[in-house]
Amino acid sequence: MLKYLSIVPPIRNLGELIDRFVADFKAQGPPKPNVDEGGAVLPSCADLFVYYKKCMVQCSQLSTGEPMIALTTIFQKYLREYAWKILSGNLPKTTSSSGGLTITSLLKEKEGSEVAKFTLEELCLICSILSTAEYCLATTQQLEEKLKEKVDASLVERINLTGEMDTFSIVISNSIQLLVQDLDAACDPALTAMSKVGDGLVSERSSLKTLVEFFFALMA
Template identity: 55%
Template structure:
């Protein structure tokens, strides 16, 4: 009796199968409806750009675009209708149609609405905001350098509304990514087994991943642009003439002010997707530290006091970067461990460069060994820059560079001798020697 109950009825889908050869008409109608819906989304986005509705000067989480929810609700209705007619081959056609408009949504609604780099970005770094952010910073020498600081502040950046738009698109892309994964599962579940394995939406998921990555990159570039002129200012200081170590330099104040102005907005807008805010912090810190090190090499020549002042500045920047994820919080929160490791490692490298510059030279050999010991990844070109920072003339550098290359070659040779390939070669030679003797 149980077997008879579990056996499918011979009348199941009997009527539906009669219409299967003509279901392409349904798919064509669906395609036209989705095309009209997409046109409406595009028109709406031109009238009111993403993020504009929620931008009112008050910080808060970015909402997902309503068009995104409308699209997936429409998809759900279509899938229910289609499965009532057939769960066979037509489901593959339905999937292809869904894929088509997921791609269009990613490009036309998300990607195309991102602010253009170098476009009509407003001067977001208003002097009123920057001045406000200086309240808690050291003001030593600020008045004397105010005119030069004004020039630094005039940087084309995204406005807060444009930042809000980027964050809104990012959160929408994340929603699309997660919902597309669920859609793939539902389509497979509703489709006959012989066809379900052919339903793959990985390409569409990749498209949303790319939008998210692009959004993060735009936010990183924007903050980098804000800090760039301050780093350039650092290289223009006459570090060989510094006579006393004071408070942190004004370029450090400028960078910290930009961080305080930007980070809280982005963090609040991305509060619904914290992992992407962490990615933003990681990418910015990595990029900023790399640029800082390159700019440090341009600070030449340095006297001991100048190097000490730079070391203080680097330490203050390190502190600011470590606190970056919680910038603006009244109660500081601990940064993610992965982020902290990146900052500590990168800034330790910058600090070590300055400590080496500050150290005295007993002999070329000892100095080179010291550099290799404390900076094992140091390249020959970077070593030469350190010599420039110390103020050594080109003729004086020859001996140091030769010593560096000799030690570098010796290290490479040691690595080769210890490699598995080298060891295997030695074993083969020994085997041949044994055979000859036998």
């Protein structure tokens, strides 16, 4: 496969491009907390796909055969790297050990346990990563279609980016889970208070029922 890669010089720079994205993110930090831009797509995402388009055009001008398959393999590699290094790797970490959101877990009082809550900056970051992963998922599907259009008909079946789309779906799922956990943590005090009030009402009703039964027993 290496002999095919040399025909498209920009491919050799893809690894450096991903490294630059990582460095830029570390230097610039997460998106600033802004209500209007909290879910903004990370700029590096658009840069990556623009670069992919450039590589694809150059490769297709030289060959629509095996080199396009080799190019697809390289695209797959760096799509996964982008998903893990830029997106998943920058999601805020949480020590929450929640086993899922159920009625029982929502109403359970979490005495003596620390509930993880995210800052505004972290919530904006999660929303940005979520939006970026959704953009990547949709654009990767379009990329697959474009590759199939440009490759020889006999090689179309070898173009498959389903695995990479699944990877972005995982990032989306993880991002949503973090947001739900934060919402759970924010609602927990109120739900706990409601459950205590409910327990008190049940106790009062039970006492009233006992008193009424005792009264009717005396009247009998």
